Amino acid sequence: MILIEEANTRQNVYYKYLVDKESGKKTLLKTVEITCESSIVNKVEYCILYDSNMIPIKDAFRFINYNFLDCSPNTKYQAITSLRILYSFLEIFDLNLRELTDNDINNLKYFLRGYSPRGNLITINLNTDRSNTTINTYLAMFRRYTAFLNIENCNLHKISPITTKTFMYGADILVEKNSYVHNEGVNESKTVPMYVSIDEYKKVLDVIAKDYTIREECIVRLMYTGGLRIGEVLGLTIEDVQCRLYKNQDTKKKKKTAFVYTRNRVTDKDYQLAKNLEKPKNRRAYITKNYKQGAGKTSINISLYDKIMEYIDIFHNPNSYNKKDEDKVEDTILEYDFFDEILNPEVKEEYKIKKKSNKSLELFNRNFEKYARADIVDKKANTDENGFPILKNNSYIFINNVGKPLNIISWNKIMREILEKSGLDVDENKREHNLNHRFRHGHAMFLVKELKYTPQQVADRLRQSNPRSAYKYFRLTDDDRATAHDEFSKSLEDSLSKI
Known part of the structure; x- marks a missing residue:
C-alpha cells in the first residue's frame, strides 16, 4: 500500500511517498516539495519556485514576479503559497494543469481541506485543515493564475447558472451575481470579531x-x-x-x-x-x-x-x-x-x-x-x-x-x-x-x-x-443577545400575567 503523508519544516510543507510493507515498516519512495528561493538583481527581489527535482517553474516565475509588481508583500506571499500547494497536488497525482477535470478540481478541494481518505491501494494522511473561506481564497488565486496562462475552457472558471441578488453598498439597488461552480459555500458569521472591551x-x-x-x-x-x-x-x-x-x-x-x-x-x-x-x-x-x-x-x-x-x-x-x-x-x-x-x-x-x-x-x-x-x-x-x-x-x-x-x-x-x-x-x-x-x-x-x-x-x-x-461591527454581541433575551422573557411574562 502507498501512503502519502504531509510533513513540514519551519519554512515549508512537503509530502512523502511511502510504501507500507506487510512488516509495518515504511520505506520512502519519493518526497514532493515545492520550494521557493529569492534572488536580488539590480536591487529588485525575484522569487523562484522549484519543483521536487529543483527545476524552476517558469510559468510561476512570470506570474509571481511580473503580475504582482504593485501588490503588497502579503498578496505576493499568498500567491507563492497558493502555487506551492497547487504544484504539490499536480506532482503527487501526476496531473496536468491545462487538463484538469471537474473530478480533479473536487479532489484538489479535498486536498486543500485536509481530507485524508484511506484506501486499499493509496492512503493519504494530511495534517492541515482549511475553512471554506480559505479554500475559496486559494481557488481565486488558481483562477488568476490559469487566466494569466491563457488556459482556455478551464473548469476552475465555470460559472453557476444560479443567480443571486444582493444590495449594492450605499444604494438600494439590487445587483445580480453568479458565483463559481467550484466555490465552497460560506456562512457569514453572525457575531462580531473578537475585540478588546x-x-x-x-x-x-x-x-x-x-x-x-x-x-x-x-x-x-x-x-x-x-x-x-x-x-x-x-x-x-x-x-x-x-x-x-x-x-x-x-x-x-x-x-x-x-x-x-x-x-x-x-x-x-x-x-x-x-x-x-x-x-x-x-x-x-x-x-x-x-x-x-x-x-x-x-x-x-x-x-x-x-x-x-x-x-x-x-x-x-x-x-x-x-x-x-x-x-x-x-x-x-x-x-x-x-x-x-x-x-x-x-x-x-x-x-x-x-x-x-x-x-x-x-x-x-x-x-x-x-x-x-x-x-x-x-x-x-x-x-x-x-x-x-x-x-x-x-x-x-x-x-x-x-x-x-x-x-x-x-x-x-x-x-x-x-x-x-x-x-x-x-x-x-x-x-x-x-x-x-x-x-x-x-x-x-x-x-x-x-x-x-x-x-x-x-x-x-x-x-x-x-x-x-x-x-x-454592527452584528449582535453575546451581551446584546443575552439582553434581548432577558427583555423578551420579561415582556412575555408581563403579557401572560395580564391574561
Missing part, C-alpha cells in the same frame, strides 16, 4: 503601567484609540506624528490637534507596511501625486502625542543623561532598558531604566544609525517659515534595546505576555485570533456602540478599502 483595555493599561514601559503604552493606545493596524504602528516615524494649531470653524478658536500619518517608505520592512497604501519602488515616488494623496491621516489625543514625544526624547537619546558611576547596574533582565545614563530615581522607576556598559551604548548608537533611520518624505511639511528643515534626521519611533526598529515577532511575544497578565483569553495551541487586531476591533466597536457611528463613518475612520468590511 473598554474594561479589558483598562486592565491592559494597568499591567503596562506596572510591568512595562511607555513604549508598550504608546503602541497599545495607537491601536485602540487610533484604530491603527500593528504594521502601521511599527512603521511610524518621527515625521509621521505631528501637532499643530487648527481653527475651529464654529467657535473660531484655535485648538492644539495631533495627527498620525500612515504611509509607506522605501526603507520599510514588510511588517512595517501600511495596508491599502501605495508602496514606493524608489525615492522618486515620494513627490508623485498618487503617493501624497494616498497617505492616511488619523487624529489622536494630545496626551498620546505628548507621551510619544516623551518616549522619543528619552529612548532615542541615551547620551542626553548625566552619568552616575554609583548607579551602575549589571546589564541583565529587562529587554527594554538600554541607557548608559539616567537622570534620577523617579525616571528610572517610571521607564524601567537599567544602565548599560559603554560597549552596549556604542552598539545601540551604531545600530540606530544603520537600521533605525527612515526617509523624510514630506519636504514641505518639514520646512519652517525661514526655509530651514524642522527635522534633520528621521527615524522609526519604536525601537528595541539595541537600537534597531522593533520587529513584529518581538512585539507579538510582548503582546501575548501582556494579554495573559491582564487575564484576557489568548489562543493556546492554534492561533486563530490576531491579538493585535483585537484592539483595532475594539476601536471600531467603541465607534459603533458608544459614538453611534454609521458603517460609512466606521469605514472612513478605519481607512478600509471596502466599506462593507465595517458591517461586521
Whole structure:
C-alpha cells in the first residue's frame, strides 16, 4: 500500500511517498516539495519556485514576479503559497494543469481541506485543515493564475447558472451575481470579531503601567484609540506624528490637534507596511501625486502625542543623561532598558531604566544609525517659515534595546505576555485570533456602540478599502443577545400575567 503523508519544516510543507510493507515498516519512495528561493538583481527581489527535482517553474516565475509588481508583500506571499500547494497536488497525482477535470478540481478541494481518505491501494494522511473561506481564497488565486496562462475552457472558471441578488453598498439597488461552480459555500458569521472591551483595555493599561514601559503604552493606545493596524504602528516615524494649531470653524478658536500619518517608505520592512497604501519602488515616488494623496491621516489625543514625544526624547537619546558611576547596574533582565545614563530615581522607576556598559551604548548608537533611520518624505511639511528643515534626521519611533526598529515577532511575544497578565483569553495551541487586531476591533466597536457611528463613518475612520468590511461591527454581541433575551422573557411574562 502507498501512503502519502504531509510533513513540514519551519519554512515549508512537503509530502512523502511511502510504501507500507506487510512488516509495518515504511520505506520512502519519493518526497514532493515545492520550494521557493529569492534572488536580488539590480536591487529588485525575484522569487523562484522549484519543483521536487529543483527545476524552476517558469510559468510561476512570470506570474509571481511580473503580475504582482504593485501588490503588497502579503498578496505576493499568498500567491507563492497558493502555487506551492497547487504544484504539490499536480506532482503527487501526476496531473496536468491545462487538463484538469471537474473530478480533479473536487479532489484538489479535498486536498486543500485536509481530507485524508484511506484506501486499499493509496492512503493519504494530511495534517492541515482549511475553512471554506480559505479554500475559496486559494481557488481565486488558481483562477488568476490559469487566466494569466491563457488556459482556455478551464473548469476552475465555470460559472453557476444560479443567480443571486444582493444590495449594492450605499444604494438600494439590487445587483445580480453568479458565483463559481467550484466555490465552497460560506456562512457569514453572525457575531462580531473578537475585540478588546473598554474594561479589558483598562486592565491592559494597568499591567503596562506596572510591568512595562511607555513604549508598550504608546503602541497599545495607537491601536485602540487610533484604530491603527500593528504594521502601521511599527512603521511610524518621527515625521509621521505631528501637532499643530487648527481653527475651529464654529467657535473660531484655535485648538492644539495631533495627527498620525500612515504611509509607506522605501526603507520599510514588510511588517512595517501600511495596508491599502501605495508602496514606493524608489525615492522618486515620494513627490508623485498618487503617493501624497494616498497617505492616511488619523487624529489622536494630545496626551498620546505628548507621551510619544516623551518616549522619543528619552529612548532615542541615551547620551542626553548625566552619568552616575554609583548607579551602575549589571546589564541583565529587562529587554527594554538600554541607557548608559539616567537622570534620577523617579525616571528610572517610571521607564524601567537599567544602565548599560559603554560597549552596549556604542552598539545601540551604531545600530540606530544603520537600521533605525527612515526617509523624510514630506519636504514641505518639514520646512519652517525661514526655509530651514524642522527635522534633520528621521527615524522609526519604536525601537528595541539595541537600537534597531522593533520587529513584529518581538512585539507579538510582548503582546501575548501582556494579554495573559491582564487575564484576557489568548489562543493556546492554534492561533486563530490576531491579538493585535483585537484592539483595532475594539476601536471600531467603541465607534459603533458608544459614538453611534454609521458603517460609512466606521469605514472612513478605519481607512478600509471596502466599506462593507465595517458591517461586521454592527452584528449582535453575546451581551446584546443575552439582553434581548432577558427583555423578551420579561415582556412575555408581563403579557401572560395580564391574561
